Every structure is written in structure tokens, then in C-alpha cells.
Amino acid sequence: MKVAFLTLGCKVNSYETDKMKKSFADAGYIITSFEDCADVYIINTCTVTNIADRKSRQMLHKARKLNPNALVVATGCYVDSAIKKGEKDDSIDIFISNKDKSHILDIVNDSIKDGIISTDNSIVTTAERHEHTRAYVKVQDGCNQYCTYCIIPYVRGEIKSRSIADIETEVKELAKKGYKEIVITGIHVSSYGASPDDAQSFIKLGGKPLLKLLKAISHVDGIERIRLGSLEPRIITENFVKELVAIPQLCPHFHLSLQSGSDTVLKRMNRHYTSEKYFECVKVLRKYFENPAITTDIIVGFPQETEEEFKETCRFVQKIGFAQIHIFKYSRRRGTIADEMDGQLTEQKKADRSHKLSVMERELEIAYQKQAVKEYEKVLFEEIIKIDNEKYLIGHNERYIRIAVPAERINDTKSLCNTIQKVRILENLTHEILLAQIL
Numbered sequence: 001m002k003v004a005f006l007t008l009g010c011k012v013n014s015y016e017t018d019k020m021k022k023s024f025a026d027a028g029y030i031i032t033s034f035e036d037c038a039d040v041y042i043i044n045t046c047t048v049t050n051i052a053d054r055k056s057r058q059m060l061h062k063a064r065k066l067n068p069n070a071l072v073v074a075t076g077c078y079v080d081s082a083i084k085k086g087e088k089d090d091s092i093d094i095f096i097s098n099k100d101k102s103h104i105l106d107i108v109n110d111s112i113k114d115g116i117i118s119t120d121n122s123i124v125t126t127a128e129r130h131e132h133t134r135a136y137v138k139v140q141d142g143c144n145q146y147c148t149y150c151i152i153p154y155v156r157g158e159i160k161s162r163s164i165a166d167i168e169t170e171v172k173e174l175a176k177k178g179y180k181e182i183v184i185t186g187i188h189v190s191s192y193g194a195s196p197d198d199a200q201s202f203i204k205l206g207g208k209p210l211l212k213l214l215k216a217i218s219h220v221d222g223i224e225r226i227r228l229g230s231l232e233p234r235i236i237t238e239n240f241v242k243e244l245v246a247i248p249q250l251c252p253h254f255h256l257s258l259q260s261g262s263d264t265v266l267k268r269m270n271r272h273y274t275s276e277k278y279f280e281c282v283k284v285l286r287k288y289f290e291n292p293a294i295t296t297d298i299i300v301g302f303p304q305e306t307e308e309e310f311k312e313t314c315r316f317v318q319k320i321g322f323a324q325i326h327i328f329k330y331s332r333r334r335g336t337i338a339d340e341m342d343g344q345l346t347e348q349k350k351a352d353r354s355h356k357l358s359v360m361e362r363e364l365e366i367a368y369q370k371q372a373v374k375e376y377e378k379v380l381f382e383e384i385i386k387i388d389n390e391k392y393l394i395g396h397n398e399r400y401i402r403i404a405v406p407a408e409r410i411n412d413t414k415s416l417c418n419t420i421q422k423v424r425i426l427e428n429l430t431h432e433i434l435l436a437q438i439l
């Protein structure tokens with residue numbers, strides 16, 4: 001029985017899809033590409049914006065077209081939101097809410113037994129699993145920050161943190177399978193270990209539960225890198241960073257969500273920090289880590305965003321010198337406060353601002369690479385890719401810069417996948433990928 005997965009949205013969804021894949025593979029399903037004709041399609045949806053909703057629906061319909069007789073399963077945040085609103089879609093066979101995701105294999109098996117699709121057990125074989133080098137580990141779920149543009153607190157619910165022992169066991173299993181890098185993810189990682197009753201309690205805790213967790217993971221044999229997922233700037237204090245820098249496996253890469261460099265926009269977004277506070281956090285990180293990669297998310301075209309507010313964001317982006325920015329055009333989300341705000345911007349205005357910011361982003365990315373990349377770097381090689389018909393072995397350094405080595409210069413490319421190698425940097429291959437040679 002062939003099953004195909006498609007993931008939309010955030011790293012938490014990627015993590016949860018990996019978990020689902022594993023349980024289906026262990027049960028004897030063949031994991032196939034989403035473009036193939038499969039017996040079961042599982043789409044892990046997202047609802048962060050109306051566009052995400054639309055994309056989720058499109059992919060569900062695409063699955064139905066790929067095989068009209070398949071079992072089409074929708075799970076993830078779009079499902080929770082659609083269930084709440086009583087939305088129906090006849091092309092989907094099963095809706096599975098986030099809270100039932102862990103039972104998805106049983107639900108699918110039961111549906112097959114119940115004859116929603118027919119099965120030929122003779123084709124059940126052990127699945128060929130895709131090799132991974134970097135594992136996403138979800139340490140908490142839920143968020144109670146209620147940013148005015150975001151639907152997540154309504155669909156994911158209150159904060160729930162996993163125990164350190166539970167996470168440690170998972171990381172040990174991942175290390176046994178050969179994973180070298182762990183990425184700590186969650187809906188609001190900074191709230192790890194905080195009380196669900198007090199949205200701001202994570203600040204009083206000073207990130208201590210997260211530090212305890214990171215230290216525990218750093219003792220797991222075989223884990224050579226630990227990367228932090230998106231952090232909220234308010235968790236960054238001098239004490240917190242002093243402890244972070246003492247964890248040798250921790251990558252000097254910090255994704256601090258900014259969303260806007262304008263204080264008035266931040267206020268309308270209910271983001272609880274100012275650009276000044278954000279700047280202070282970055283200064284602390286730069287004091288303790290050498291050339292850390294500071295990456296971020298920015299929303300352009302938030303309701304009522306004036307030209308001057310947008311310029312404030314542009315100036316702030318330059319002032320920080322981000323290594324990478326994920327730029328999002330604000331997209332209305334029903335059920336959120338921002339959707340009700342006056343002064344919604346036109347799509348054209350949002351597109352113009354997004355374009356201006358991406359030009360700036362590209363320049364900053366190149367400038368960061370020049371400043372942070374040394375002659376010799378260590379790369380965790382992950383995959384073989386083709387660029388202009390040439391094959392390259394490619395991976396990331398600790399600062400999440402992509403570095404590629406021509407495959408023709410290596411005898412056994414596959415054996416180097418999932419190993420950390422010292423390389424010498426030669427030149428830029430593309431604007432974001434560096435060319436190197438293995439030493």
C-alpha cells in the first residue's frame with residue numbers, strides 16, 4: 001500500500017509529518033512521492049493565513065485528482081479551523097484534528113478495513129526510508145501570545161511542554177539512527193516549561209527550562225549540532241546567552257522573529273517588544289557568539305502600515321544586518337483581530353514592499369556571508385543536488401550557510417552524506433550557495 005505525504009506550513013508540521021511517515025513505514029506502507037499515484041494521501045495542512053488555507057484546499061484537491069480512488073486525509077491546523085467553522089469538503093475522505101494526529105495510522109487502517117478504499121496486502125513490503133541528517137524535535141505545542149494577525153492560539157490551544165526525559169529518549173533514538181543535528185522546534189519555543197495560565201511567565205523563567213533541556217540533549221552521544229528554532233526576542237538576556245554559549249554543540253544561528261521594525265506596527269500586532277529591545281537582544285548575542293547568523297521573519301503590508309512605518313522597518317533591517325529574512329506579505333485571516341482592522345492595504349502595495357525588502361535582503365545575505373564565512377568551514381553534508389545539470393554534494397555550516405562540493409571531484413559521494421567534513425571555500429556558486437572543496 002503506497003502512502004504519500006505533503007507538508008504545508010511550519011517546522012512543527014514537518015516534525016509531525018516525519019513522525020507520521022515513520023509510523024506508516026514501520027507498519028509496512030511504502031512511502032512514495034506526492035506526485036506519484038498513491039493509495040493514501042496525507043496532507044498536513046496549515047491555516048496561518050487565508051493563503052495557507054487556500055493552498056491546503058488546493059493540495060487536497062490535487063491529491064484527489066492524482067488518484068480519484070485514493071483515500072485523501074487532511075490533518076493539521078487548517079482541519080481544526082475548518083471543523084470549528086463547520087466547513088465541509090466532499091473531496092476529502094477523513095479530517096483528523098491536531099489532537100488526533102498521533103492516532104493517524106489507526107484511523108487510516110480502520111478506514112481501509114471499513115472499505116473506504118480497497119487494499120491488496122500482497123504489495124505490502126518494508127518501506128525504503130529517506131535518510132535524514134537533521135531531525136526536528138518538537139518540544140512544546142500551543143501558544144498564548146495572541147498576536148493580532150495569528151490564528152494559531154485559537155487552533156493549537158494552550159502551551160503544553162514535553163518532559164526533558166521524554167525528549168531525551170527521542171533524541172537518543174535519533175542519534176542511534178545516525179542523526180547528527182537536532183533542531184529544537186515548537187509553536188512558541190520560548191514558552192518551553194512555562195505556565196499555560198500566564199502568557200508572559202516565560203520571561204520570569206529567563207529561559208531556564210529551555211537551557212536545562214539543551215544541556216540534557218548536549219550529553220547525548222552522536223549529536224554534533226543543536227540548532228534552535230524560532231525564538232521570541234524577550235527570552236534573550238545576558239544570563240541566558242552566557243549559558244547558551246557554554247553548550248559546545250549549539251549552532252551560532254538564532255532565528256528571532258521580528259515581524260516589523262516599526263514600534264507602532266509592533267504595537268498593533270500585539271508583539272510585546274520594541275525595536276530597541278530587539279536591538280539590545282541582538283547586541284547580547286553578538287557579544288557572546290562570533291558572527292552569529294541572526295535570521296528573522298517580517299510581515300509587510302500589515303493593516304494601516306504607512307510608507308514611513310515601512311521605511312522604519314527597512315532602516316531597522318539595515319541596522320541589524322540580518323543573515324536571512326523570510327518575508328511574508330500580510331494575509332488576512334478570518335477570526336483574528338487584524339482581519340477586522342481598518343486600513344487593509346492593496347495587494348499591489350504589499351507586493352511592492354515585499355519586493356523592496358527582498359532586494360535589501362539579498363544584499364544583506366551576501367554581506368553576511370562575506371563577513372562570517374572563513375576560509376575553512378565545517379559542513380554537514382545532506383544531499384546530492386543538481387545545479388545547471390552539474391551534480392553537487394551539499395550541506396550547511398553551523399551558521400546555516402549552504403556550501404556545495406562538485407560531485408565529480410569525490411569518489412563516493414553517498415558515503416559522505418550525513419558526515420561533517422572540513423572544506424575550503426572557493427567562491428560563490430549562486431548568490432546563496434558557496435562552492436568549496438573537501439580537504
Ligand code: SF4
Nearest residue numbers: 143145146147150152
Ligand atoms: S507568537 Fe504570535 S505569531 Fe507566533 S504562534 Fe504565537 S500568536 Fe502566532
